[in-house]
Amino acid sequence: MEEIRCEEKTTVDEISDLDAGETNTRRVLLLNGNLNYETDIEPQLKALFDKMSRSDRLVCVLFNPYFRWVYRLADLIGLRKMRRSVTFVTRSNLQNLCKLCDFEVVKLRTTAYCPFDLWGVGNFINQVLPTIPLIKWLSIATIVVLRPVKVSEDYPSLSIVIPARNEAGNIENALIRLPELEDVDVEVIFVEGNSTDHTWSEIQRVVAMEKYQKYRPVALQQTGKGKKDAVMLGFNHARGDLLTILDADLTMPPESLPRFYEAYRSGAADMINGNRLMYPMEDEAMRFLNRLGNLFFAKALSRVLDISIGDSLCGTKMISKTDHYRFLSWLEDFGEFDPFGDFQLLFPSSDLCLGTVDIPITYGARTYGSTNIDRFRHGWMLLKMTAQGFVKIKAGAAMKESSDD
Numbered sequence: 001m002e003e004i005r006c007e008e009k010t011t012v013d014e015i016s017d018l019d020a021g022e023t024n025t026r027r028v029l030l031l032n033g034n035l036n037y038e039t040d041i042e043p044q045l046k047a048l049f050d051k052m053s054r055s056d057r058l059v060c061v062l063f064n065p066y067f068r069w070v071y072r073l074a075d076l077i078g079l080r081k082m083r084r085s086v087t088f089v090t091r092s093n094l095q096n097l098c099k100l101c102d103f104e105v106v107k108l109r110t111t112a113y114c115p116f117d118l119w120g121v122g123n124f125i126n127q128v129l130p131t132i133p134l135i136k137w138l139s140i141a142t143i144v145v146l147r148p149v150k151v152s153e154d155y156p157s158l159s160i161v162i163p164a165r166n167e168a169g170n171i172e173n174a175l176i177r178l179p180e181l182e183d184v185d186v187e188v189i190f191v192e193g194n195s196t197d198h199t200w201s202e203i204q205r206v207v208a209m210e211k212y213q214k215y216r217p218v219a220l221q222q223t224g225k226g227k228k229d230a231v232m233l234g235f236n237h238a239r240g241d242l243l244t245i246l247d248a249d250l251t252m253p254p255e256s257l258p259r260f261y262e263a264y265r266s267g268a269a270d271m272i273n274g275n276r277l278m279y280p281m282e283d284e285a286m287r288f289l290n291r292l293g294n295l296f297f298a299k300a301l302s303r304v305l306d307i308s309i310g311d312s313l314c315g316t317k318m319i320s321k322t323d324h325y326r327f328l329s330w331l332e333d334f335g336e337f338d339p340f341g342d343f344q345l346l347f348p349s350s351d352l353c354l355g356t357v358d359i360p361i362t363y364g365a366r367t368y369g370s371t372n373i374d375r376f377r378h379g380w381m382l383l384k385m386t387a388q389g390f391v392k393i394k395a396g397a398a399m400k401e402s403s404d405d
Contacts, residue, residue, distance in 0.1 A: 151265065163231055164248035167195075171199065274316040
């Protein structure tokens with residue numbers, strides 16, 4: 001569990017005492033109310049930015065500006081032994097400072113509302129109020145997670161995992177349509193699972209062709225079932241620094257993959273998510289009820305996970321291999337829950353504060369085969385997973401913080 005738990009904790013007196021962060025090592029820097037004692041925050045954030053790698057996160061505990069009178073009263077009558085708070089940062093102030101200092105706010109989480117627990121009432125209040133819109137901002141303090149927006153200096157290698165079930169007619173087209181990524185080492189991994197057509201033999205034929213060896217193609221067969229199992233098999237065999245998924249039905253155009261890569265490399269986010277719902281779709285690309293379901297789950301997960309996503313169920317997402325192994329450790333605590341794989345990438349991405357950005361794509365109609373999705377049965381499964389995310393992530397975080405207090 002070392003991928004997600006901090007085993008080593010140190011303190012420093014000055015920012016200049018910090019060592020520079022390493023790209024593949026996650027480090028969390030904590031400012032516990034420090035910014036509330038500063039009269040010039042911008043230089044502090046810029047100095048911290050220079051010491052951080054893109055994988056580091058800055059966690060700031062900020063006192064609620066709506067209750068500044070409470071803090072000042074506590075200072076005046078000697079209830080607090082700290083030095084006096086002089087600056088109270090609103091959310092709009094924070095967003096502006098982040099723009100100036102090349103940070104992005106990836107998580108805002110409110111903390112305790114009631115500083116005492118009488119007959120269990122205070123504990124109950126601290127568990128419930130963080131889940132209620134508007135009221136949740138009346139907490140004593142807010143925990144803010146900031147991500148440094150940094151461009152990758154090199155060109156990380158890329159592994160493209162293509163899960164394929166009954167997609168024989170699309171296998172070679174996936175490679176034909178794959179665009180060149182200049183200066184990028186690309187690996188393509190086909191994962192076939194339980195097909196009733198000749199998908200496996202077609203994958204073997206294409207992988208052996210000389211003209212596609214520049215992609216170092218790999219052919220795997222899953223022993224389990226489902227897309228998630230196929231994707232995990234591909235990810236675990238991948239050699240690239242970055243991992244992405246390309247559905248073998250090619251409804252997500254392979255030509256769009258460079259946009260995902262450039263979004264990651266530019267530092268726009270550490271989780272790159274496809275969005276099929278922004279542009280007009282090709283005829284018969286998505287049925288009306290399916291579109292409504294996709295819109296619903298995008299809105300629901302945005303609320304539950306406190307991230308902004310326009311399409312939670314687009315099959316193409318991109319993360320680093322390092323974060324993939326962190327996700328696996330996170331799932332040991334959360335539990336296996338998603339047969340499709342989309343939520344199983346989005347949930348830890350939010351909880352581990354990766355930062356997410358959508359890449360709009362033009363969603364195409366199938367040219368071969370038929371969909372493997374059962375909209376009603378699978379829709380019910382997705383609804384249960386959304387509820388599970390609310391209980392374990394949103395409400396669960398409030399419960400954990402309350403019990404820690």
